[in-house]
Amino acid sequence: MSESQATPRSQFTVGTRGSALAVTQSTATAQLLEQASGLGFELIQVKTEGDIVTGPLAQLGGTGVFAAALRVSLLEGKCDLAVHSLKDLPTAQPEGLVIATVPERADVRDALCARDGLTLDDLPTNAKVGTGSPRRAAQLLAARPDLTIVDIRGNVPTRLARVFGEDPSLVDVGVGGELRSDLDAVVLATAGLERLGLERFITERLDPSIVLPAPGQGALAIECRPETALNGDLLSTALHTVENQAARWEVKAERALLGHLEAGCAAPIGALGRFTLGSEHSSVSVAGELVLEAVACSPDGSRMMRRRAQKTVASLADARALGVQLATELLDAGAADIAGLTR
Template identity: 40%
Template sequence: MPTQPPVRIGARGSRLSLAQSGTVQRRIAAALGANPEDPAEVERVAPLIVITTTGDRVQDRRLLEIGGKGLFTKEIEEALLDGRIDCAVHSLKDVPAERPPGLVIAAVPEREDPRDAFLSRGPERLEDLPQGARLGTASLRRQAQMLHRRPDLDVQLLRGNVDTRLAKLQAGEADAILLAYAGLRRLGLGHLPQSLIDPKECPPAPGQGALAIETREADQDLPWVQALRHQPTALAVAAERGALMALEGSCRTAIGAHAWLEGGSLKLIVEALSSDGARRFRHAGETEYAQLADPFGSAHDLGWSLGLAVKADAGDAI
């Protein structure tokens, strides 16, 4: 009888990426009939292939200066198209709205906590920082949202992986930093934040806390792919990414979007800000998805419509 060939998984080599990919790797192995608790068996049926991206190599500039957040996915997607790997594991917030021809986001597993985490060398909240405190971040969205709340802050560029950013905070290169809480939790560091940012007041990046499993179009409905899907998460991120697409969002635009399910409704808040945080444009809405024939299309349409509304309000300000 024919046997299932190994499913080769491509991912970045950072500690966080490997932690995320390892979780997916074990789930794929289980879907293929292997014991997810046996590392040798997992590696045999679902080997992990590390691919270094341009975004990993260049650490001294903002992504917008070197080509955008697609630099975290480009080399991995080339490996997919070339047939060197069979799927890719990305942080969904790093995946541009448009996909290369022939590739799709085939599955979105259950999401981690999407909130931003506030870490400092003392103060519990952003509001507690002293006047003119240095806030470290590489995210234009976080910069704009925090300056909207605290225009006195001195925002400093802070790139690098989670460990690097934590070390820079401890070394005094910033008074506080913001990181995705999901990443900290996946690394076993969920105890570190002083506080968490309210996602309705400051919506995170579209898709934050979720993973994207990218495959070739022909492979998108294979059984092991279907086993990774989590419908509530997929609905929420469909709405958030609909807003991202409407706003033509990239790391050059400060965009936040937060969707959640409440009863039979999908609710969404979308905002965009000027880079200095002085101007903020927000819209919120909801849709009843439970009885719809195409709930994912409805979720995307909700995001698209709210994104267009924000775009119409903002004009050239963003």
């Protein structure tokens, strides 16, 4: 029996990782769909161990284990939907799955979370700044070559604890034990901090002219099997309802640029699209102007190339073409050598 012929559903299921941010993002997105569809929902926690090597996972090639584990659950029918942070999602789309919806985008900027309320300009010479992102590290060093960049891992509260130690509000969201601050600041995505209710730790939202965000930053992707998105039931209608066309076109251009550069999500590449609806229109379902800016950096921040392109867009194909166009311009100007991209 096809999905469209099955008994009408009363709820939908959303696969999620177990981290606080993943659960928060998945819950908020599921609530949007619940409101739009009138259906209930259930969160299904998916294990994401890096040693999963059997079944469909081995055929997904090039994805991180977090995204891949959720995708396996979708392909095996264990959940109806998965919610991803688009900036962490590889540009290659696996067969049998589609990004059905990109909801309204949150703040795209990176956030400095520093001790004593310090901003980037105020940080002392040789200040220790934590980040696990080569893109952030390179642009921070371009702005402040004196900084000492410290590679860090862990969830959002754990990273904040490297600056703020045993702050009681961090213990409330899952950080405990004997923690001591050893960094002057960390840099994280503003969107993630705000979704977790941790924006009080932000001391500066970094302007994109200083630190250009990752492609897809601030955006979420709702992924599912094609039949879930297209069967015309309450859930598929809700997926269409919560789609934000401007966000979709922006991230399409950004990710097309990243894909054409053959750069992974950890490469020192930043990109940001900004869609502006023509003044004569009242809906984002029609043409508007899409401006795309990109940066390619050397890992140490000593070399940086910025380029910008603009195009009137009326479709995803137009947005993709803009991303490919700007990527081609970057490559022709030597961006692969600057950013250490293998081609």
